[in-house]
Amino acid sequence: MTAILFIGLIVLLILGVPIAFVLCGSSILAILTSGDIHGAIVIQRMFSGSGSFTLLAIPFFVLAGNLMSVGGISKRLVNLCNSLFGHISGGLAMVAIITCAFFAAISGSSAATAAAVGTIIIPEMLHHKYDKDFAAATVASSAELGVIIPPSIGLIQYGVATGTSISDLFMAGFLPGIFICLVLCIVAHFMCKKQGFEPSKKATHQEKIQALKDSILAILMPVIILGGIYSGLFTPTEAAVIAVFYGLFVGLFIYKEITLKDIPKILSDSAMTMATVLLIMSASTIFGWILTKLQIPQAVAKGFLGISSSKYIFLLLVNVLLLFIGMFCEAGAAMVILAPLLAPVAVTLGIDLVHFGVIMMSNLAIGMMTPPVGVNLYVVCDTAKVKIEGMFPYLVKYFFALVAGVLIITYIPQLSLLFVNLFGK
Template sequence: MGPGEVAAILFGTFALLVVLRVPVAFALGLAVVPVFFIDPRLTPVLLMREMFKSYNSFVLLAVPFFLLAANLMNGAGITDRLIRLARAMVGHLPGGLGHVNVMVSMLFAGISGSSTADAAGIGSLLIPQMKKEGYDSSFAVAITACSSVMGVIIPPSILMVVWGGLMSVSIGGLFLAGILPGVLIAGSQMLTVYIYAKRRGYPVHVRSTLIGLLTATLSASLALMTPLIIVGGIVGGFFTPTEASVVAVLYSLILGVVVYRSVTLRALPGILYDSARFSAITLFCIGTASAFGWCLAYFKIPAALVAQIEALGLGITGTGIMCALAFLLIGMFIDAIPAIIILGTVLYPVTVHVGMHPIHFAIIGVMSLAFGLVTPPYGLCLLIAASIGKIRLVDAMRDVIVILLPMIAVLMFIILVPDAILALPRWIMPKFVQ
């Protein structure tokens, strides 16, 4: 069989299974089985072998530990402290709670590395409060969902850890490259909130005093040290990403149990169970997606794609736009991690061929997949926010689209001006990022 026939079988079977509501993780594994039976050189045993090979990765150990750190931080009441700090910083602006929502998401992203933890933790506190103060339910849900995407863009990011481990890209370089896009997305969202507040007359809070700002900063200062410890430790070469994730867990544990005393020993088993359950789901997705990706590589489908795109004569910018569209599309239907394994590994040779920097490609991919968290039918962060706001998902779509448009403009800026995101990694890590 040629690459075209195999690709048709793989993606056709996968699409059919998804339509039949088979969970994506299982659909990815089952989609390769027909190919194994059709080709006499392959056996279904290879599916299990490739899955186990993908788990034999030191870097992937960081995934469950970062998830555990995020859950510990949530349990420790870190979100409340971050909300108080954000309110003191931007609560006096028109649409104060909307700005607080964005600012808290940006701060929490530097601690959790998970957008779903962001949407659930912050949404459960701010959406009811925004509705109480007169904000439209659709806007409260939309801004919570859209701001939560910063969780996987601002370092430390679980998606960047997976990407760097799979494609041998400097994870420290990815973390540094994610800072500017995260700040630009936050800025675009705050501008949107300002316009909404002026047009709809959303309330404004009293400006915080200097003493109030200092008190809130001191209250959240230990939590805000988390990204400095993780990113600084990796960039400075003190520990690997996996070791950094363990340090994050230990630091979160000390804050929750010893310093703040908001996490009791009785609550720890529940936090550990939830973290293990979500980690198992994520890692199972990685296993089946790796088997799917191996099948694509075995039949030289990426090479065939490179040849087809080469005939189009696309440069770095054209390839970047094409990759963004592909990631945006696939992110609407499946989770980001299997999308990275399937589509990222297929498109990577294409980007290398046109001379795109690996970090530039990674940031385009991560940002595009992050936006998929608020676009139906998958839109996991939007689903979480809508369930908290007690509205139908379709009722929030208009506001989501309005907030998403300037975020897409930020993505286009990253595609067109790669040196903007590469400047910080090149300055701080010149030996590793050329």
């Protein structure tokens, strides 16, 4: 049964079958060959896997991100960041990175961040004679912040898969996300300085004030969402609902960039994204149930512990594994498959599950900007009209900077756990 499960998984992945059908299909094959499990368990487990109250946060955060993207939030965030940092060498690249960090605190999605920020900042960078491959690589690399800085859909998936507090995971993801943002800004600054890319004209004091006034409602959104969660005023799911109403109100009545005609498309786009996520989550439930029944997590734990009983060696092996898996598997899918396997080993070695969730997410996020599956690459390629091979020299530099950042996050747990220890329950 174990062999059939993993052979089916690998064959279906190679054939390019969508990941939800890969998980479900390999599980059904394993059940059919077992002879002692009723097929109805597939429907039962898939239904229970999508019935979690916590999962309600995902569709609302997706919808909130789409509302704010169409409603002019990303444009105002770009203008604010440009007025503050655009005059520095590599300023527009730093603007792209910082704006991605801001938008990440709204959307929870890497691809949504790449699309919303890329469509605005890439043309602006080209106007200032930045290399288009560099511009695209910068947005593709920094949009990964969308799944690290809370609210993060990937961290919600990890929390559901491992039974870890979503609020604690959100608190844990904040500082590592800011840290990675700073790492990317430093790398971009030195690359631009070496290439001699032209900075923007320095904004006047009045222009900075005006940009801040225009974007104050955009800045307030993540403050309301994260402040409410961290203070215990409302749960992540309730925060997601509040974000939707806030985004709709601001876009319709204040910025007036959303019309009633836009709403059906926003809803349908959000529904398509959510349907994909929920299908993966429900399919992963039956896959995870079979893994547990076959005691595969215990076998994985023994395998890792057989290599070394040191948690530092284990974390290094996990980093290598996740970086490799992230190149070939979508981050959310990899999270729901691997979290139930690796988390028990982490617990055995005394690793905090909240910290481990941030490690997993930070690693898998890098896969968003690495071929062949890196979804951010395809989003920015379409926006900037470039090819992946042209971006490669810049992507390599960002990649190694991100790996260095992830290693620091891995081996300095307080970077993830500081806020949890201060404000967690």
